[in-house]
Amino acid sequence: MNSFLTAFFAGTSQGAIYALVSLGLVLVWRGAGVVNFAQMGQAMFTTYIASQLIQNEYSYWSAFVIALISGALLGALVDLGIMRPLSSRKNSQLLNSQSMRTTVPVIASLGILGVLKALAGIFWAGEERGFPAPVPTTGLRLGNSDLAITGFDLFVIGVVFLALVLTTIFFTRTGMGLAMRASALNPEVTRLSGIRVGSVRTLSWAISGTASSLAGLLVTPKTNLSPNTLDLLLIIGFTAAVVGGLTSLAGSVLGGFILGYVIAFVNVYSAPENVFLAILIFLLLALFLRPQGILGSKEVRRV
Amino acid sequence: MSKVKTHKVIGFRSTRLAIIFFVFILLLSMKFGPYNQFQLANIATLLIAVLSITLLTGASGQISLGQGAIMAVGGYSAALLVTRLEISMWLAFVLAIFVSALFGLFLGLAAARLSGPYLAGTTLVMALAIPSIAIRFDSFFSGDIGFSVDYGYPPDWLTNLLGEITIEEWSLYVALPFAALSLFAVLNLSNTRSGRTWRAVRDNEVAASLAGINIARTKIIVFVCSSALAGLAGAIYGFRGLVAPSVYPTDLSLLLLTAAVIGGLRSIGGAIFGTFVIVFLPDVIERVTKFLELPETISIYLPALMIGLLLLLTVILNPRGSAGALEHIRHRHKH
């Protein structure tokens, strides 16, 4: 029973982080038609920024906020500096192949990932370092018995919950959120409504950058920070996004939690070295059994 | 009649190109010292893997981020055959091709349903998961330690012919014939009717299927051929000394993709150029950093930085790579 609770709580707090990563991927996929493999590279970079600030005696919370803002800026920069020139007229003429047009941004994102990792190595010497948590990472106690959850787990769940509520309000209650949904669904009708689709796309890159930056801040107190630590998070986030259908925001969040539980239970009841295999099997199952995702629309997706 | 004729002409052309490549590398190796000869052997080996990407992308427009994992399949198959069954290395290489082709068949069955980002992500997950299998079933795959395997000694007739052969030379002599053969095979494949079918699928799936092409079958065949090449490369690559998870990391998959992209994803000449770049660039950078006396933190990460930048510049300036850029310039001169 105790190991069940351990797995359950670990699954919830890790799943919350995966949900953020998956949400970030889906935002950019819907908004710009790109699966951004550099996403967690961006998050790694902004977490290093926060780490540097904390080293320079800034408070945790100011570093936290600055990291989120840099996440947004970095996301916007990737779009404006690289993705937008890629989709320029000249380049689409050069690529007279449908599949190449979706492949080229993927390659670009891998290049960005490489550059960010190398830069982080150059700036911060690349060695693994710890990253602080604002609340204790030791297990909570109730009376005399240890609980299977730490204060930091609760903090993670709380922060992610707040972020998800804010995102939902943004998408369903604001004009900008409507514009983002509309341009993801039908860019032509949205442009004909006078909305600057290019700016909306940059905004989705920025929001995605913020979400993944938050994921980086929340995961590194447990995993430590190095240029490569967040790679695994990308793989898990991608799998979660596919499980959720890749086009549904709610599905991506649900997918994140599902992956959280799958990984936590494999860790507790099986062995940690089975995790990669479990992810691969889970991904393949999701692709074959429910290609439209758990919350995906009924229309057949062209994968 | 005319079709048969063109086929023959193309066959002749690809034979010639493969021989030119073979002789060129051989001549180069005579000018080089042992270290650079070893690098030439690496080029020959990795070229096979890069060609597997060129074939896959040139034919289907998709990218695989998991070619390193398929190389691992080839490497482990050959290593297991040699250490457990004690068969000859050459036979093991040939069997490794078949095992990876079979693996490619399964991958193709899955990939026929996937496109663009789905395939890229799935193969990336595969790149991480496949080496972890070796650790999971460590009694069979001998875990992190892996298998120590090597090219053995050159046969007597070759030493009689050439005199003393160093280890570096021998590794080049093992890899180079396979590289030339792969080059020949890929050049031929892309010029035959199936090559044209593949390009049609890449450029417009809907149009291709309306023209009566079986898209799924075409994609599966492409995956089988591409995986066979990657598996062969993996076997030769592993037999340099060690077949273990650390030999086939995710970074290897990304490095191979980089080589294919900077050369030009559709161009076989580009694949050769890209392979030279990824093998020699780190050395060139090291010399520059030593000359400039840059601090260690920079010199360690500079190769990765340059390769990332090269990848980005390629797709921004000309997504068809250096081969595409050359074509563009030639095209302009004609007009």
Place this chain on the structure above:
Amino acid sequence: MLKVANLVTEFASIKALNDISFQAKPGRITTVIGANGAGKSTLLRTISGLERPTSGSIKWFDEELTDKSVEAIVRSGVAQVPEGHAVISQLSVAENIELGGLFRKRQARGDLEIATKEVYELFPILFERRREPAGSLSGGERQMLAISRALVARPKLLLLDEPSLGLAPLISAQIISIVDQLCKSTGLTVLLVEQNANTALAVADHGILLALGKVVADLPAKELIADSALRAAYLGY
């Protein structure tokens, strides 16, 4: 006043529009008719900025539209209702309408509310179904919604691309008569593309007949209806 002069639009060096010139007057319906592939939709898409012309000019009063983005063209008072009752089916009816006026929400919130109320009065069925997804509407209702989305932007020039396509004759007649009323009451300039020449010429003031990307007739609608030789040659009846 819309003035199109020497307009050329090419797709892979094939001229879809070949030297088109005409004018559309305010408060009037100008209809563009022609067979399939004559270039009617390309003409509208070029005016709204979705396609870039190779040469020529499109003047909306004093503004040159050819070098502007789609978004900027919409903001200068040109709204297009694209072919095939284009609405966003996953969004609700109300959200589709809101989308149309979103770009001027900050400057003209009050007028936006009035404009929204007006389109609901024009098409009461949309008000009834405002919370339902646009995908659940019938073809005619979708067309009403697509027009409403364009109208809340308070355009001065409305580009309608085959509004009667796939609709029952009664419903398409109803929609076109509403457009006609709007045009007369508000001074809206309408450019109406139709394959069904009779429906279009019945309400239009002026007709432009396109064939293979060229203007073959530019006449008052009444004269165009009367010219049976032209109709037989270019429309086949």
